[in-house]
Amino acid sequence: MRHIGWIAGTAAAALVAAGAITYAVAEDTGSTAKVPTADSADAGFARDMAVHHQQAVEMSYIVRDRTKNEEVRRLAYDIAQTQANQRGMLLGWLDLWGAPKVSADPPMTWMSMEDMPSGEDGALMPGMATDSELKKLDTLEGEQADILYLQLMTDHHRGGIHMAGGCVAKCTVGVEKRLAQGMVDAQQSEIELMTTMLEERGAKPRD
Structure with a gap:
């Protein structure tokens, strides 16, 4: 039953947001506009960022x-709420476009990021934590947990900003590009906040 309270809240908010954004996308693309294909940057970003956000x-x-x-705890709640909402939007767009939520292609191919390896031990995309890092976070307590979380989330946001910037440059659906730009702006602001929080704990972001 772990996490049930947060999951229920974020899931409900995501459903509402996804419904609203589906109409926004439909209006943005128009009935005669070309629907993004499964291999487009629009669909690729939606698929990959949904996993990244999760x-x-x-x-x-x-x-x-x-x-x-x-x-x-407040920062973690805000991040969970925001990214669950956005994940609902991304998955809603894939449904609207009739695009698969899972692709046989490796992550990030929509960005032509051959120079960015998938990573090791479960790190699938830029900034994502490895399986061993997640397991370690789940064993720590108090300030040690705070520091590792802030470091991992800083890395995560850096990767997310890189991906969202790619959508700003390559995506064609206006509302998706605007959401991606909003991710860039918000996550950069949160990186600055987390850097300050780490400094207050005698730590710093990882290189």
């Missing part, structure tokens, strides 16, 4: 149970 939500649930620090 890990951020998972990490935020983990740290919520490992710390009593209200500042960290």
Whole structure:
């Protein structure tokens, strides 16, 4: 039953947001506009960022149970809520376009990022934590959990910004490009906040 409270809240919000954004996308593309194909940047970004966001939500649930620090818990809640909502939007667009939510192609092919390896031990895309890092986070308590979470989420946001910037450059659906730009702006602001929070704990972001 772990995480049920947060999951219920974020899931409900995501459903509402996804419904609203589906209408926005339909209006934005217009009835005669070309629907993005399964191999387009629009669909690729939606698929990959939905997976990327899911890990951020998972990490935020983990740290919520490992710390009593209200500042960290509040940040984790905000990240979980925002990214669950956005994930609902991304998956809603794929449904609207009739595009698959899972692709046989490796992640990031829509960005032509052959120079960016998938990573090791479960790190699928830029900034994503590895399986061993997630397991470690789930064993820590208090300030140690705070520091690792802030470091992992900083890395995660850096990768997310890179991906969202790619959509801003390559996606064709206006409302999706605007959402991607909003991700860039919001996550950069959160990186600055997390850097300050790490400094207050005698730590810093990882190189």
